[in-house]
Amino acid sequence: MAYYHEIKYDINYAREQQRWNAWGSLDHDFLGRDHMPRILQLIRQELDVTSDLSRTPSISIEDVRLPGIRLKEKELSELHGIVGKSHVRSDDQDRILHSVGQSYFDIIRLRTNTVKHFVDAVAYPLDDKEIHKILSWCEKNKVALVPYGGGSSVVGGVEAIKTGKQKAVISLDLSRLNRPVMLDEYSRLAEFEAGIYGPQLEEFLNRRGFTLGHFPQSFEYSTLGGWVAARSAGQQSNHYGSIHKLVHALRLVTSSGTVQVGGYPSSATGPDLNEFFTGSEGLYGVITSVTVKVHRLPEERRYFGIFFPDFKRGVEFVREVSEEGGELSMVRLSDPAESRLLGLLGQATKSNGIIQKIQNAIQELILKSFGQPEGRCMVIAGIDGDREYANRLEILLRGQIRKYDGFFAGQSPGKRWMRTRFNMPFLRNHIMESNIGVDTLETATTYGRIHELHAAV
Numbered sequence: 001m002a003y004y005h006e007i008k009y010d011i012n013y014a015r016e017q018q019r020w021n022a023w024g025s026l027d028h029d030f031l032g033r034d035h036m037p038r039i040l041q042l043i044r045q046e047l048d049v050t051s052d053l054s055r056t057p058s059i060s061i062e063d064v065r066l067p068g069i070r071l072k073e074k075e076l077s078e079l080h081g082i083v084g085k086s087h088v089r090s091d092d093q094d095r096i097l098h099s100v101g102q103s104y105f106d107i108i109r110l111r112t113n114t115v116k117h118f119v120d121a122v123a124y125p126l127d128d129k130e131i132h133k134i135l136s137w138c139e140k141n142k143v144a145l146v147p148y149g150g151g152s153s154v155v156g157g158v159e160a161i162k163t164g165k166q167k168a169v170i171s172l173d174l175s176r177l178n179r180p181v182m183l184d185e186y187s188r189l190a191e192f193e194a195g196i197y198g199p200q201l202e203e204f205l206n207r208r209g210f211t212l213g214h215f216p217q218s219f220e221y222s223t224l225g226g227w228v229a230a231r232s233a234g235q236q237s238n239h240y241g242s243i244h245k246l247v248h249a250l251r252l253v254t255s256s257g258t259v260q261v262g263g264y265p266s267s268a269t270g271p272d273l274n275e276f277f278t279g280s281e282g283l284y285g286v287i288t289s290v291t292v293k294v295h296r297l298p299e300e301r302r303y304f305g306i307f308f309p310d311f312k313r314g315v316e317f318v319r320e321v322s323e324e325g326g327e328l329s330m331v332r333l334s335d336p337a338e339s340r341l342l343g344l345l346g347q348a349t350k351s352n353g354i355i356q357k358i359q360n361a362i363q364e365l366i367l368k369s370f371g372q373p374e375g376r377c378m379v380i381a382g383i384d385g386d387r388e389y390a391n392r393l394e395i396l397l398r399g400q401i402r403k404y405d406g407f408f409a410g411q412s413p414g415k416r417w418m419r420t421r422f423n424m425p426f427l428r429n430h431i432m433e434s435n436i437g438v439d440t441l442e443t444a445t446t447y448g449r450i451h452e453l454h455a456a457v
Helices: 033-047 073-083 092-097 104-111 128-141 198-206 224-230 273-277 311-323 336-348 354-369 387-403 412-420 425-434 447-456
Strands: 121-123 143-148 168-173 180-184 189-193 247-254 257-262 286-293 300-308 330-334 377-385
Touching (some): 033 425, 128 143, 311 330, 311 377, 377 387
Parallel strands (some): 143 168
16 A cells, blocks of 8 residues: 555665665665756756766776775674674674765765775574674673664765774674564554564554655664664654654663663653663664654645745744644745745656746746745645645645745645655766766754844855
């Protein structure tokens, strides 16, 4: 059952099928790849680049300069004895794949052969017992260990860094710990091993009428354990809550043993230990199992496009709709520059025929006739819930749109955003080939300082 049509449930996560120098697996690509010439032309126009964009192809994997392995044969044999010889890898591709994350800086370093540190080996454990033995082995042999889930970190979380006293680094790949453990439908709790990927988790829940509701943009290539370790926030966290709100219990393995925390309702006595470990980036131990709070699949999913004449009125709308108590699943405001770029990208991935050009012109005419100038801002707002709840919230939403001179563009823009929301990282793979860089900066501020921050950035 494919409830979320925008999710690719059948991704091949085998390590040999992952791109070593770009986002995603080899059988998965940008939905608009056939329109890349037009997209690049639009980007040139927006950036006022008059010359042709130069090609910047990546080096081949055979040209990556890897240092020698710092582990002795005896030490590798000891690892083989823990997880099996076939589950310890030290080939070039595995070492490269597990040594950096997925930030723009990471990918540039890979493509230009400037990564300085690589793991010496990758271990693929099956269970807590094997992980405990590996951690004890690392402690005994003075070897650094880096837990690895989906490898989608953009803040250096999987860097192959060691201290001066450590002689080597190994990566602990949790991809074999990818099984559902239990679903308690009555209590609405589900337990999963930490290495399960987002689509694998949602497929299990969706078939049984449930969802976790946690959808970071990296969803298709990140894991439950990674979400907890990074304290991630999903795109619909307004409705479902960020991951720290969804964790009911978790289990960690350390070199000293296993730690089990949570598993009980909220209490007024003492700190919540789930909070202590959520966001710890694996520093206190390897997260191997997580019990999460799940939700019934929503009867309705309504995502709308809304336009406002300027950024100021867009901000006021977002502030008020958030304060009114209506639980929109998501409210995403783009400033004029981003709104224009998103609109151009949407046009570029459609046909370039005369009918499409006429439709674009009519759309522009309608927007201007409803008071939406060229410098307008776009909001994507979403509602998840039963039909009565969705109807009530939509009425509230429309009233606030009118208050700030907005234009309600219906569900078509929302559906377009939903269709591509996990696919946009693949666009970077293509534009990077043409010497164009793109990255995001995550920050937070109060409503009182938002215009100051926007102007400064």
